[in-house]
Amino acid sequence: MNVFADAFAWLFAPEQWQGPNSIPVMLGQHLFYTGVSVLIAVLIAVPIGWAIGHTGKGREVAVAFAGAARALPSFGLMILLVLLFGVLQVPEAAVVTFVLLGIPPLLAGAYTGIEAIDRQVLDAARAFGMTRWQLLWKVEVPLGLPLLVAGLRSAVLQIIATVTIAAYVDLGGLGAPIIQGLPLRRVDMVLAGAILVAALALLADLLLALAQRASVPTGLRRTTARASARPAASAT
Template identity: 55%
Template structure:
């Protein structure tokens, strides 16, 4: 029996449904950490990115900060925060680390989406009497949504992969099975857990890809001269 066959047998074994770390529970924990970290990062990064995209202020600082955070090693950041917050707060430390890692791509997607909008589009919206909030929610947010979803798509996959490191501070998830398999020299378990992570990543990526495709507004087109999205607004009165 080769390693791949043994890994598939490990995944499909009835034993994976029982015990102290059943596979469904590990998947649920893994997805929960990913979703919570991405959501917390989005709550902070999206408004900040929209503000930068609308005003242009702080863009250089945001780009520099994003580059610096992306250079941080995930494992080292988790261990550093665990040491700073103590082992008793390892769950909070891991979540903070994942939020820090998730912040830059979401911020970039938010402000890049607004920056890509042709200014003639927003000027036209104001010219027909739209207020600032109407321009924001009816023009800029819909047109910037595809790039924002692209940032969320990228960061969710990054966090999903990084959450496997949470096992090193005893937080469970699929990383626990990988770490345990390495310690026990159970390479079928290591590969099996890695396959499950890969399948989850493919499923999440497919969901975001579909969302990104459907997020393009019906009235949105690409301006051939600038390669920027433009929006043809039609008054309700026709």
């Protein structure tokens, strides 16, 4: 337990909350790289995923790419890109790494959300005379949103965890205490950094879980609630 006491003592020491290497600064750096990477990944993956789900074309390529991207070692990929980009473009190399790791869950969430929609719903929308664009924006996107948010949730957690290693190439972030503490054998620093990253990931997961629940259309939510209530009533 002394290890945890030392870690929390390091966390709440006044000197850790002021200066250029303070916890608020590291948190800001971590959030900046996470936000930029998630935004770029969304702009790339979501339109492609919607196109695949809407047309039914290119699914095999998307599945193969997502599987290959998930297998990439994040640390090795970042070091490789840093070497390829050069010392002056280290932030760009890191962001490319984070984006590549965030694309697969977003891509999968986008196209599986549309593929999971009941075909009868789509046939009914076409029977009402909806065009392909109306079908996409008024039916497929709203109904597929919960699975897309689930993919976003996975991507954000993946990127938050991976941004931790950005400190290895001197980009700061909440991984800095971990990277700096390892060679110094400062267990309190390493554990404190791990606690900060875990707390940020848990908070992000909680917020996105609430967003995923809120993204379910009201009518679908009521239908699901009624369906789950019928077995209970029957058992009674």
